[in-house]
Amino acid sequence: MSSIFNDVVKADEGEVFDIELNENLLEENRRLAEENKELLKKHGVMAIDIMGSIGAGKTSLIEELVKLLKKQYQIAVFKGDLTTTIDAEIIKRHGVKVVAINTGKECHLDANLVKKALQRLNLKELDLLLIENVGNLICPAEFPLGSEKRVVVISVSEGPYMVVKHPFIFMEADIVAINKIDLVAAMDVDLDQLKTDIKKINRKTKIVLTDCRRSVGIDKVVEALMV
Amino acid sequence: MEIAKEVHEGSITTQIVETVLNEANQRKARRVVKVNLTIGSLTFLNPEQVQFWYKILTKETIMEGSILEIEGKDGTVRCPKCEYEGDFKYVDDSIFHAPIPVLQCPQCDGKVEIISGKDCLIRSVKMLL
DSSP states (O other): OSOOOOEEEEOTTTEEEEEEEEEETTTHHHHHHHHHHHHHHHHHHHEEEEETTTSHHHHHHHHHHHHHHHTTTOOEEEEESSOOOOHHHHHHSSSSSSEEEEEOOOSSSSHHHHHHHHHTSSSSGOSSEEEEEEEEEBBBGGGOOOOSEEEEEEEEGOOTTHHHHSHHHHHOOEEEEEEEEGHHHHHHHOHHHHHHHHHHOOTTTTTEBBBBTTTSHHHHHHHHHHH | OOOOSSSHHHHHHHHHHHHHHHHHHTOOOEEEEEEEEEEETSSSSHHHHHHHHHHHHHHTTTTTTOOOEEEEOOEEEETTTTTTEEEEEEOOGGGGSSSSEEEEEEETTOBEEEEEEEEEEEEEEEEOO
């Protein structure tokens, strides 16, 4: 195999060579994400990356979105997890196509895994693709997948400082769902403060309050997604 | 090489080491002396953790003992509305203990696009042939 790098600069000191690599390691993921985006666009599929902490309610939100939208749209779901297909099976019960993506030990989905999963779908028959990322408020922000919109789900039960402690994930989020609002009193969390914290980092993001277990606020999420 | 997968400093450093080793092998290098890396300020890579993994992952390879020099690089943005191009706007709230970049145009307040700062670039490698 020939080298992918051409520029070789000879160093001053005898046998030591300086070799210019200019190999951008995160660029490859971005390139694949763009490919995914193009492919989805070509088939008129809207893809949404749903990120958020562990137990915030990402799967519950997806279940609710599927329940609300499946009559109107052809939906598929990618379910990212380190191991198991527990959540994938839960979503499958709603009668939509689910592809489980197990990352092994990796803390996030990447564009390559999504590209592979896309091959399992008949994109011509699809309108909406919901991608549930691995539960993590840090790493998924580093790896675009090719989605049109990025949603971050956080919940009241994570306490009042969740947003300020993880500012970067909110930076590029189109929508932030604050879930489990039924627990506001029990958790003694100030919702206005959470909203202020989010807006401080990303003034343009849309904030929606949800209680996914009781199907509260799901229509508002849809509204925010469709704009 | 299979150990470092559970945090992404681990997996990125694995990629760094694999890329450099591959290049060194193709050139039949005897040893790798130094690797120059640039990490953009918008990545989630902590240089100290990258150094930590580098030491572990280069053990018993021709990269063992080599220097990893990491240079930080600030991000830049472009505003599609007013054509501003340059530094990020930052929120400097004491709660964060560090300025947090926001995607807001410092000139017109519009939403900006990121031009750079998300890179993890192996610029060059010094090797003994």
